[in-house]
Amino acid sequence: MNRLYFSPASPFARKVRVAMHEKDIVDRVEEVEVTTSPVDTNADLAAYNPLGKLPCLVRADGRVVYDSRAILRFIDSLSADAPLYPSDDTEFDRLTVESLAEGVIEAALQCVYERRVRAEDQVSQPWLDGQQDKINRALNWFEVHVSDALAPSFDAASIGLACGLAYLDFRQPIGDWRPGRRQLSAWYDTVSGRPSLVKTKQN
Numbered sequence: 001m002n003r004l005y006f007s008p009a010s011p012f013a014r015k016v017r018v019a020m021h022e023k024d025i026v027d028r029v030e031e032v033e034v035t036t037s038p039v040d041t042n043a044d045l046a047a048y049n050p051l052g053k054l055p056c057l058v059r060a061d062g063r064v065v066y067d068s069r070a071i072l073r074f075i076d077s078l079s080a081d082a083p084l085y086p087s088d089d090t091e092f093d094r095l096t097v098e099s100l101a102e103g104v105i106e107a108a109l110q111c112v113y114e115r116r117v118r119a120e121d122q123v124s125q126p127w128l129d130g131q132q133d134k135i136n137r138a139l140n141w142f143e144v145h146v147s148d149a150l151a152p153s154f155d156a157a158s159i160g161l162a163c164g165l166a167y168l169d170f171r172q173p174i175g176d177w178r179p180g181r182r183q184l185s186a187w188y189d190t191v192s193g194r195p196s197l198v199k200t201k202q203n
């Protein structure tokens with residue numbers, strides 16, 4: 001049986017779990033909950049992924065797959081239904097949109113770690129501002145490109161963005177991201193009712 005090391009609060013792990021629901025392969029992956037942090041690495045996890053990061057998937061034959069984008073590729077290979085990546089000439093466009101969504105999550109997580117891991121008097125406001133700028137520029141791009149970048153299907157790129165927006169709501173690194181982004185808010189309201197997102201909601 002494949003095993004997924006995850007944490008319910010992790011937006012990267014959530015992408016994988018959402019993809020498992022979308023692909024209807026939940027029964028082919030056992031979920032193992034772990035906690036880790038950049039300053040307190042989980043030793044079991046580090047034995048599989050030297051970076052000590054989750055999500056990390058250990059295949060039935062013992063081979064290991066990380067990070068979340070590699071795991072999504074693996075999950076996509078388990079079933080031909082609901083493809084997460086196109087195989088036509090839009091492939092690299094979709095991978096780029098997926099990377100942009102990934103960047104939103106990365107910048108949000110940097111803000112969370114900056115506040116959580118550093119002593120209060122060491123928190124760098126310019127660093128937080130820079131990460132928040134990345135998030136805002138990316139969301140502004142998505143607002144303009146909702147119809148072409150997100151409409152085609154609920155694929156890896158869309159899953160990444162939905163998990164990113166949910167994480168912005170969950171951890172609030174930029175406050176309310178919705179004002180001035182009507183199209184993006186409407187898209188998110190629609191997709192957040194998908195069973196894959198409802199079943200993996202962060203508390």
Ligand SMILES: N[C@@H](CCC(=O)N[C@@H](CS)C(=O)NCC(=O)O)C(=O)O
Binds near residue numbers: 013
């Ligand atoms: N690029 C990685 C990022 C994974 C990541 O940063 N995960 C966080 C949890 S949300 C983590 O494990 N942090 C612990 C650490 O940085 O040591 C992916 O897409 O899987």
